[in-house]
Amino acid sequence: MGRKGSAAVADRLRVGLVFGGRSGEHEVSVVSARSVAGALDLNRYDIVPMAIDRAGRWADAATADRVLRSSGGRPDQVVQFEGSLGLDPRLVDRAVDVVVPILHGPFGEDGTVQGLCEMLGVPYTGCGVAASAVTMDKVLSKRLFMEAGLPTPRFEAITAAQWEAERIRCEARCLALRLPVFVKPSRMGSSVGISKVKDVTTLAPAIELALGYDDLLIVEEGIPAREIEVAVLEGNPSVASVPGEIVPGHEFYDYADKYLDDACRLLAPAPLEPAQIAQVQRLALAGFAALGCEGMARADFLLDTRNNRFLISELNSIPGFTSISMYPRLLGLSGVSYPELLDRLITLALTRRARRQRFAEAALRPLLERAR
Ligand SMILES: Nc1ncnc2c1ncn2[C@@H]1O[C@H](COP(=O)(O)OP(=O)(O)O)[C@@H](O)[C@H]1O
Ligand SMILES: [Mg+2]
Numbered sequence: 001m002g003r004k005g006s007a008a009v010a011d012r013l014r015v016g017l018v019f020g021g022r023s024g025e026h027e028v029s030v031v032s033a034r035s036v037a038g039a040l041d042l043n044r045y046d047i048v049p050m051a052i053d054r055a056g057r058w059a060d061a062a063t064a065d066r067v068l069r070s071s072g073g074r075p076d077q078v079v080q081f082e083g084s085l086g087l088d089p090r091l092v093d094r095a096v097d098v099v100v101p102i103l104h105g106p107f108g109e110d111g112t113v114q115g116l117c118e119m120l121g122v123p124y125t126g127c128g129v130a131a132s133a134v135t136m137d138k139v140l141s142k143r144l145f146m147e148a149g150l151p152t153p154r155f156e157a158i159t160a161a162q163w164e165a166e167r168i169r170c171e172a173r174c175l176a177l178r179l180p181v182f183v184k185p186s187r188m189g190s191s192v193g194i195s196k197v198k199d200v201t202t203l204a205p206a207i208e209l210a211l212g213y214d215d216l217l218i219v220e221e222g223i224p225a226r227e228i229e230v231a232v233l234e235g236n237p238s239v240a241s242v243p244g245e246i247v248p249g250h251e252f253y254d255y256a257d258k259y260l261d262d263a264c265r266l267l268a269p270a271p272l273e274p275a276q277i278a279q280v281q282r283l284a285l286a287g288f289a290a291l292g293c294e295g296m297a298r299a300d301f302l303l304d305t306r307n308n309r310f311l312i313s314e315l316n317s318i319p320g321f322t323s324i325s326m327y328p329r330l331l332g333l334s335g336v337s338y339p340e341l342l343d344r345l346i347t348l349a350l351t352r353r354a355r356r357q358r359f360a361e362a363a364l365r366p367l368l369e370r371a372r
Pocket of ligand 1 (some may be wrong): 082153182184188189190193194196220221222223224225227251253254300302313314
């Protein structure tokens, strides 16, 4: 699928589509990448598939190509593979013009792949290093939401060291939030390691469980709520989409709901009043700005059913991108087609790179002048 030699296609952009990865959402990532590949305008782009296996190794070009072509459109139809490379040499050699990371969770959505691209000078779509890391970290996100005056559920941050040294105090801090509380690893995703604690006897086991995934935890007051999501796409002006709604099939929107069974329903658009729609769209754009997001993010809210207030829960910098995923669906309902969305993200990636390059050159100028 590399660049063809003919003049007619010489100005096509080579798009490094990075998928798979070291996370619980490995298969979802492959399915998302297939959708992206299907939606990219082949008159303008050459697709360069780049696959990372579950252990973090990169596949050779032929394997990446085969995985993308022969996987099905559902997580259980994804071809399993093993990579043999520490890093795809096509990235180091700048054999792609732009990277589209379609990786979820740690080692992809969290600033690591973004940092790699920065080091190599390759433009990439979506949030930069810091915003990717912040959106992946629930404790940091909440602190920035609060600083921006955005309503969010009350919480306590607990480190592994604090739990070790002062268990009783940690438990007291959690209980002061009033049960039920949600105990979560700060930097995970897919609801992995999350428990709803309704009874004091299950608090310590929930904390121990979450500590198996991260040494920083967030304990949040449980809100009786509807779950509302808004897709944000940067632009002039940025788009906050029509809201969607998740109706969990389980007690909360847990891992099984997300990936294992069909009990949960996605409503797009969400049944909301016009004033509520305007309000949640405003909060989505404010959340995007508060965390320094670029390109895209899906903003997730809890609509407290006791008082009809929206609370911002989290931002996802690389949301699901399958054809039935909330992010592209909501933008579609808001008038941005899937191919248009990809064009916009790629253009933003290229303009950001050009801007950064100018800044880097400006920073070097005095040194160069002195050396003359
Ligand atoms: N404070 C809360 N109140 C009510 N439900 C919550 C709360 N926090 C999390 N949940 C439930 O748990 C799910 C996963 O939590 P979330 O913070 O979105 O983590 P993840 O990053 O894994 O998606 C949510 O979609 C929601 O169903
Ligand atoms: Mg979530």
